[in-house]
């Protein structure tokens with residue numbers, strides 16, 4: 001049987017959800033390399049143990065340098081809200097394609113990259129289950145298909161909404177939590193730290209099977225319930241909740257890609273049911289422990 005992966009290169013490690021994964025991999029005794037666009041930002045935000053390689057996904061040679069010596073790769077890539085639909089390079093599509101091609105070429109030349117882990121999302125399945133038509137979800141679906149057909153075993157993670165979204169993802173502005181539309185569907189919010197631990201555990205899997213995990217946290221909450229929990233547990237002064245009607249956000253979206261993206265994402269999160277599907281990940285990767293109240297208390 002192949003020996004477990006020990007050396008992992010992370011691409012997107014300076015991102016909101018890349019940082020907790022990098023920290024967990026370091027704590028999990030992996031040798032971690034991060035390919036980053038901004039070395040200064042990476043030095044400020046990533047643990048000292050991480051080897052930093054300056055690089056951009058658009059440059060094949062950068063990826064080759066970052067993957068030299070790697071046994072595993074972890075991709076934390078996103079499509080930023082301000083990104084136009086027809087952007088020439090989308091990290092979640094073109095970046096994934098580029099990495100798959102580089103890994104295949106390097107392995108043919110004798111490299112030993114044995115697993116690629118990638119963050120996707122639970123909500124993008126709304127495209128199929130609720131016929132929610134959005135170009136972003138199509139890109140995520142395309143990436144999943146390309147990964148499943150890769151020549152290297154892949155692990156795809158489909159997380160629910162991250163707790164970090166509430167304080168770092170634009171919901172918390174000044175002293176206000178800004179909620180868009182009516183949140184009807186409870187989501188199993190997960191903390192980045194719990195997710196990071198689960199990713200680190202997943203890289204201990206050996207063999208040539210693809211693995212896919214739905215990642216859900218300990219308790220289902222609507223955005224509304226999460227906001228009330230935030231207000232109750234935040235220690236740094238009073239927090240108010242503001243509400244913006246979805247129709248208003250959608251109307252404003254005519255003038256801005258970013259607002260349009262946020263309106264569409266909120267529409268999906270508010271309306272697509274998120275049934276419980278996280279048991280396999282809990283059994284195999286460990287149970288996430290951090291509740292949203294605990295997360296907020298530590299801010």
Ligand SMILES: NC(=O)c1ccc[n+]([C@@H]2O[C@H](COP(=O)([O-])OP(=O)(O)OC[C@H]3O[C@@H](n4cnc5c(N)ncnc54)[C@H](OP(=O)(O)O)[C@@H]3O)[C@@H](O)[C@H]2O)c1
Pocket residue numbers: 011012013014015016017018035036037038055056057058076077078079080091092119120121122158159160161162163165169
């Ligand atoms: N928020 C949620 O609740 C949630 C839930 C489930 C799934 N997800 C998914 O999680 C994924 C990651 O989210 P995130 O918030 O961590 O995204 P993010 O903060 O935008 O991070 C993206 C990372 O990719 C890097 N990057 C972008 N373009 C690059 C390029 N050309 N070359 C090299 N690196 C590049 C960025 O580098 P810089 O630091 O230099 O910009 C950054 O480190 C997304 O796909 C999202 O859909 C999110």
